[in-house]
Amino acid sequence: IKRGAKCAFPVNASINEVAAHYTAEPNDPITINDTDLVKIDLGAQINGFIADTAVTVCYDAQFDGLVQTAEEALDKAMSMVKIGVKASDIGRAIETTIKQMGFKPIANLSGHSLDQYTIHAGKTIPNIWSVGGFSLSGNAAYACEPFVTTAEGGGFVRNGQIKNIFALNSRKKTKNEEADKMLDFIWENFNMLPFALRWLTKKWEEKEARQLLDHLVKKKAVQAYPVLIEIHEQRVAQAEHTFIPTDDGVTVTTIAQ
Numbered sequence: 280i281k282r283g284a285k286c287a288f289p290v291n292a293s294i295n296e297v298a299a300h301y302t303a304e305p306n307d308p309i310t311i312n313d314t315d316l317v318k319i320d321l322g323a324q325i326n327g328f329i330a331d332t333a334v335t336v337c338y339d340a341q342f343d344g345l346v347q348t349a350e351e352a353l354d355k356a357m358s359m360v361k362i363g364v365k366a367s368d369i370g371r372a373i374e375t376t377i378k379q380m381g382f383k384p385i386a387n388l389s390g391h392s393l394d395q396y397t398i399h400a401g402k403t404i405p406n407i408w409s410v411g412g413f414s415l416s417g418n419a420a421y422a423c424e425p426f427v428t429t430a431e432g433g434g435f436v437r438n439g440q441i442k443n444i445f446a447l448n449s450r451k452k453t454k455n456e457e458a459d460k461m462l463d464f465i466w467e468n469f470n471m472l473p474f475a476l477r478w479l480t481k482k483w484e485e486k487e488a489r490q491l492l493d494h495l496v497k498k499k500a501v502q503a504y505p506v507l508i509e510i511h512e513q514r515v516a517q518a519e520h521t522f523i524p525t526d527d528g529v530t531v532t533t534i535a536q
Contacts, residue, residue: 287322
């Protein structure tokens with residue numbers, strides 16, 4: 280904040296089997312208990328350039344293994360990074376680390392390249408070994424984020440019914456005057472970055488904001504993103520850093536220098 284940074288997206292607080300994409304609703308009634316496994320995923324941006332990070336918090340010792348495994352898989356990945364390393368080799372290392380600890384990686388969640396005002400910029404850093412892929416380049420930013428579930432988990436996520444993270448999809452007007460004002464507000468304040476309903480209630484009352492946002496989603500001017508839930512509803516842990524590869528290693532932008 281002191282350096283002029285803003286939120287790159289709404290803070291995700293995804294609990295237990297919810298792996299990602301839950302953010303608080305206005306006056307959200309959900310409470311976090313001592314036994315809950317909470318993934319806190321947050322990002323900062325300056326002029327659209329993003330640093331994306333995540334940590335898992337839990338005060339119940341029985342889940343320490345999950346949390347530590349996500350962190351160890353991330354550490355292993357970071358130790359490999361330099362220009363020219365294959366993303367598939369990073370995925371192999373993440374998968375091997377997780378399985379050696381007796382857990383499963385979430386196969387259909389992955390890290391990603393980042394670009395200005397774009398969180399998912401087209402390239403993926405898998406959490407399992409995969410054929411093909413790309414090699415890391417310099418002057419590019421990537422996020423690596425291992426997701427780990429229990430041995431009883433399915434190792435995949437599915438879409439849930441809740442959708443409370445949104446992003447602009449098109450600036451094309453919808454012929455609804457107030458909805459089009461919201462469209463302009465979204466562009467001026469968030470550009471193409473994700474946002475939450477609560478960020479709109481500073482300008483509109485909650486009921487009206489929800490109605491206008493629903494209209495924009497139906498018109499496909501705004502994309503709504505569902506929460507992601509482990510298919511066997513097993514708990515999930517996550518760890519994440521953003522990094523830039525160099526010739527002899529890596530610069531991690533989500534660790535204080």
